Amino acid sequence: MRKIFTQAILTALFMVFIPSNFCLAIQETERITLSQAIDIASKNNLDIKVSRLNLAVEKNNIKAANRLQNPQLETFYNFGKAGKGNPQQIGISQLIEIAKRGPEKQLAKAQYNLEKENNEYLETDLRMDVREAYTNLLAKKSVLKTMEEQEAFLNKMVKTAQEKFKQKKVDEIDELQAQLLLNQIKTEVNSAKYEVKTALYDFNTIINVPNAFYDTMETSFTKDYMPLLIPSKDTKMPEFSQIAKTALENRNDIKIALAKVEAAKMNLKNITRKRIPDIEINGGYGYQNKSQSDDNTFKHGAFAGINIVNIPVLYSYAPEIKNAELKLEQAKLNYNSVLNKAENNVKKAYEKFLTAQLNLKYYTDDLLNNSEKLIKASRQSYKEDKIDLTTLITMEESYRMIIVAHTYALADYYNAWNSFVREINNENFSIENAEQL
Numbered sequence: 001m002r003k004i005f006t007q008a009i010l011t012a013l014f015m016v017f018i019p020s021n022f023c024l025a026i027q028e029t030e031r032i033t034l035s036q037a038i039d040i041a042s043k044n045n046l047d048i049k050v051s052r053l054n055l056a057v058e059k060n061n062i063k064a065a066n067r068l069q070n071p072q073l074e075t076f077y078n079f080g081k082a083g084k085g086n087p088q089q090i091g092i093s094q095l096i097e098i099a100k101r102g103p104e105k106q107l108a109k110a111q112y113n114l115e116k117e118n119n120e121y122l123e124t125d126l127r128m129d130v131r132e133a134y135t136n137l138l139a140k141k142s143v144l145k146t147m148e149e150q151e152a153f154l155n156k157m158v159k160t161a162q163e164k165f166k167q168k169k170v171d172e173i174d175e176l177q178a179q180l181l182l183n184q185i186k187t188e189v190n191s192a193k194y195e196v197k198t199a200l201y202d203f204n205t206i207i208n209v210p211n212a213f214y215d216t217m218e219t220s221f222t223k224d225y226m227p228l229l230i231p232s233k234d235t236k237m238p239e240f241s242q243i244a245k246t247a248l249e250n251r252n253d254i255k256i257a258l259a260k261v262e263a264a265k266m267n268l269k270n271i272t273r274k275r276i277p278d279i280e281i282n283g284g285y286g287y288q289n290k291s292q293s294d295d296n297t298f299k300h301g302a303f304a305g306i307n308i309v310n311i312p313v314l315y316s317y318a319p320e321i322k323n324a325e326l327k328l329e330q331a332k333l334n335y336n337s338v339l340n341k342a343e344n345n346v347k348k349a350y351e352k353f354l355t356a357q358l359n360l361k362y363y364t365d366d367l368l369n370n371s372e373k374l375i376k377a378s379r380q381s382y383k384e385d386k387i388d389l390t391t392l393i394t395m396e397e398s399y400r401m402i403i404v405a406h407t408y409a410l411a412d413y414y415n416a417w418n419s420f421v422r423e424i425n426n427e428n429f430s431i432e433n434a435e436q437l
Contacts, residue, residue: 029200029215034134034227037207037214041130044209048126051119058112065108069095074282078292085294089303091284098276107266114259121252121425126206128422131227132415133206134216137199139411142220144192146403150396151189153379154182160382161389174389181393221410229430230417233361238431240350247346247424254342257335264331268324274317280307349420356409356416363406375399 032040042048076089161178165171204213218225231237240247248254287300378395381387421429 029213031215031217033217034131034225036217037134037203038127038130040209040212040214041126041207042123044207045126046208046210048119048123051122055112055115055119058108058115062105062108062112065104066101068101069097074284085288085292087286087288087299087301087303089284089286091282091303093280093282095309096279096281098278100270100273100276100278103266103270103273107263107270110259110263110266114256114263117252117256117259121256124252124425124427125422127427128418129206130203131418133199133203135227135411135414135418137196137203137216138218138221138225139407140192140196140199141216141218142407142410143404144189144196145220146400146407147185147189147192150400151182151185154178154185154396157382157392158182164385169385177389177393181396221407225414227414228417228421228427230414231357231431233357233364233413235357235431237354237357240347243431244343244346246429247350247426248342250424250426251342251346252425253338254335257331257338261328261331261335264324264328268321268328271317271320271324274310274320275312277308277311280309281305282307346420346423349416349423353413353416353420356413360406360409360413363402363409367402368406371399371402 071092071094074089074091074093078086078088158175158178161175165175200215203216207214281304283302283304285300286303288298290296290298293299375395378387378392382389382392421427
C-alpha cells in the first residue's frame with residue numbers, strides 16, 4: 001500500500017511540474033525493414049563515405065609513388081668577353097632514381113591494403129551496429145506494447161472495482177487501489193514512450209543519413225524477426241574448441257595487424273633504399289657565335305654528362321632506418337597482442353550468447369507460459385470475487401515484470417549473437433557449417 005501511495009504522489013508531482021506542452025518532437029518517419037536499414041546505412045552513412053574517400057586517396061598514392069621524376073631544362077649563356085672561346089649551352093637534365101620506385105610503390109600498396117582492411121572493419125561494424133540498434137528499438141516498442149496492454153486492462157479493472165463498490169461487494173479502498181495502480185502504470189507508459197523515442201534517435205544516429213528519419217517496420221518482436229543466422233534457443237551448442245578455428249580466421253583486427261606488419265616492412269625497405277645514390281644525366285646543344293669564337297667562325301655541337309647524386313656520405317639515414325626497424329618490431333608485437341586478445345574476446349562473446357540462450361529458454365519454456373495461465377486465472381477469480389484486489393495487484397505486477405524481462409531476454413539473445421558474429425567478423429557464420437569444418 002505504501003508503495004502504491006508513494007507512486008501516486010510522484011505521478012501527481014509529475015503532472016503538476018511538467019508543462020502540458022512538454023513533448024519530444026519527432027519528425028516524420030519512414031518505416032523500413034532491417035535489411036533496408038542495413039542497405040541505406042551502407043550506401044549513405046557519412047562516416048563510411050569519409051572512410052571510402054580515405055581509401056580513394058591511398059589508391060591515388062600508389063600512382064603517385066610510381067611516378068618518374070620530371071626533367072629540368074637548363075641554359076648557359078656567356079655575355080661579353082666572358083663568352084670568348086666558351087660555348088653557349090641549352091640542354092635537359094634528368095634525375096634517375098636507383099632502386100627506389102619499386103619499394104615506394106610497394107609501401108603505397110601496403111598502406112592501401114591497410115586502409116582497405118580498416119574500411120571493411122568500419123563497414124562490418126556499421127552493419128552490426130544497425131542490427132543492434134534495430135533490435136533495441138524493437139525491444140523498447142515491445143515493452144511499450146506490454147505497458148499499454150496493462151494500462152488497457154487496468155482501465156477495465158478500475159471500472160470493475162467501481163461496480164463492485166457500488167454493489168457494496170468491496171470497500172472504497174479497492175476502488176482507490178485500482179485507480180492508484182492505473183496512475184502508476186500511466187507513468188510507466190510515459191517512460192516507455194520516452195525510451196522508444198530515445199531508441200529511435202539512437203537508431204537514426206547509427207544510420208547517420210542527412211535529411212532522413214527512419215523507424216522500424218515492425219511494432220514489436222515477431223516470430224519472423226531474425227537479424228542473423230541465429231541458432232534456435234533449443235539448439236545444443238558445441239564446445240568453443242570445435243568452432244575456434246573458423247571463428248578466428250575472419251577477424252578484421254587480425255587482418256589489420258598483419259597489414260600493419262607488411263606496411264612496416266615496406267617502410268623499412270623504402271627507407272633503406274634511400275642510401276643508394278641516384279644518377280643524373282644531362283645533355284644538349286652547345287654553340288659559339290662568330291664574334292665569340294677564336295677564328296671568327298660559327299661553331300656548334302652536342303654535349304652530354306652524368307652525375308652521381310645523393311651520395312650518403314654526410315648523412316646516411318641511420319635515424320630513419322632505426323625508427324623504421326623499431327616500428328616494424330612494434331607492428332609484430334601488436335600482431336601477437338591482437339592474436340592473444342582475439343581468442344579471449346571471441347570466447348567471452350560465445351559464453352555471453354550461451355547465457356542469453358539459456359535465459360531465453362527458461363523464460364519461454366517455464367516462466368512465460370505459467371505466468372500467462374496464472375494471470376488469466378487470477379483475473380477471472382477477481383471477477384468472481386474469489387480473490388481480493390490486493391492479491392490481483394500483486395499478480396499483475398509480477399506478470400508485468402515477467403513479460404518485460406522476457407522481452408529484454410529476447411533482445412539480449414539477439415544482441416549476444418550479434419556480438420559474437422561481430423567478434424568473428426562473419427555475418428554468414430552458422431553453427432552447423434562451423435561444426436562440419
